[in-house]
Amino acid sequence: MPAGNASAGEILELVRTGQVRTRRELQEVTGLSRSTLAIRMTQLTAAGYVREIGQVAGNTGRPAKILSFDEAGQLVLAVDLGATHAHVALIDGGGTVISEATSELKIATEPDEVVRFVARRAGELLSRAGRSMAEVAGVGVGIPGPVRFTTQRPNTPPMMPGWHDFPVADRLRDALGLPVFLDNDANLMGLGEARARYADAPSLVFVKVGTGIGAGVILHGQPERGIAGGAGDIGHIRIVGQDEGRLCNCGATGCLATEASGGALARQLLEAGRDVASTADVARLIAAGDPLTVSLVERAGHLLGEVLATSVALLNPSVLVLGGLIPSAGPQLLAAVRESIFQRTVPLATRELTIASSSLGADAAVQGARHLVIDQTFSAAAVDARLTSAATVIA
Structure with missing residues (x-):
């Protein structure tokens, strides 16, 4: 930002991201005069975006008041749509879950029906919490497929027939009257994990292993x-040696998901005579230590690790996190992935690499959705636009 010309939105971004803590620090960073800074701060406090909490002692003079983004005053509706479930949560800006519900819902359902379901559930959560739509900053939605972020529409998602280019954000925005932001679920899980546990990590790869397999970078x-x-x-x-493998829902054969996903494990167990109908059934068998299931999971982990070894060599990330229903059921998948990665990469790529299970578990996607909404609705440009609009209305 040009020295001495920081907008109210840019000031909020500095406070919200923790780059500055006091008015004195704001003056030093922005170069604003004391009077101009006072005007900007009045705008932000009047809008309920910034408050002063506590004090920090300085070397001279009076202790300075600490500036804080008013996280608790901002509400977000977070939606995690998986292959077979819908997790909807009302969360405040600081990450506290106020109300939530998880339901069985097949993502292959007609998209308009899914939008109507999400809208109904959002209304129920707000009613249960005694809150209103007017208090919600926005809605974050994760889906198990690629999203063209510029259009906010799914882009040929293999597991979601009928969803390609469907205006998810627009339809939900019309239903709720709120800003809506759509992204891939693994992206949101990775975002949630990175902000919660690895804030200082320059790069993180999050791998979700549920009914399917996806990663967020x-x-x-x-x-x-x-x-x-x-x-x-x-x-x-494509997995090496699987060119003649099973047909994947993307139309190709021999994909990693056909051999190493939760859906693939369910199929393999069913073929072996086990009474398994879903990825959740597989997870229960993993947790119970079923020998056949554990053996299949270890094989899946080695296959996944072979693919991830290339990603590790290409990106040299600082953190690799495994999440989703299968990794959360037991340590076997993580151990097998780690073994394959270390076998197939040079020490330089893994010497400083942390490989871990998700710390947020089932909440990773909704927490990531919260960050997505806050980042978008409280960006410098968005805040400045709202403040300008409010000032115009008052005038």
Whole structure:
């Protein structure tokens, strides 16, 4: 920002991201005069975006008051749509879950029906919490497929027939009257994990292993989505030696997802005579230590690790996190992935690499959705536009 010309939105961004803590620090960073800074701060406090909490002692003079983004005053509706479930949560800006509900819902359902379901559930959560739509900053939605972020529409998602280019954000915005932001679920899980546990990590790869397989790449705290939303779509990488493998729902054969996903494990167990109907059934068998299931999971982990070894060599990330229903059921998948990665990469690529399970578990996507909404609705440009609009109305 040009020295001495920082807008109210740019000041909020400095406070919200923790780059400054006091008015004195704001003056030093922005170069604003004391009077101009006072005007900007009055705008932000009147809008309920910034408050002063506590004090920090200085070397001279009176202790300075600490500036804080009013997280608790901002509400977000976060939606995690998986292959077979819908997790909807009302969360405040600081991450506290106020109300939530998880339901069985097949993502292959007609998209308009899913939008109506989400809208109904959002209304129920607000009613249960005694809150209103007017208090909500926005809605964040994660889906298990590629999203073209510039259009906010799914882009040929293999597991979601009928969803390609469907205006999810527009339809939900019309239903709720709120800003809506759509992204791939693995991106949101990675964003949630990065902000919660690895804030200082320059790069993080989050791998979701549920009914399918997907990855989110987080660089310097933000998702790297690729030109068409396909970054991290590792479930459809062909496995060496699987050219004549099973047909995948993407139309190719021998994809990683056909051998190493929760859906693939369910199929393999069913073929072995086990009474398994879903990825949740597989997870229960893993947790119970069923020998056949554990053996199949270890094989899946080695296959996944072989693919991820290339990603580790290419990106040299600082953190690799595994999440989703299968990794959360037991340590076997993580151990097998780690073994394959270390076998197939040079020490330089792994010497400073942390490989871990998700610390947020089932909440990773909704927490990531919260960050997505806050980042978008409280960006410098968005805040300045709202303050200008409010001032115009008053005038």
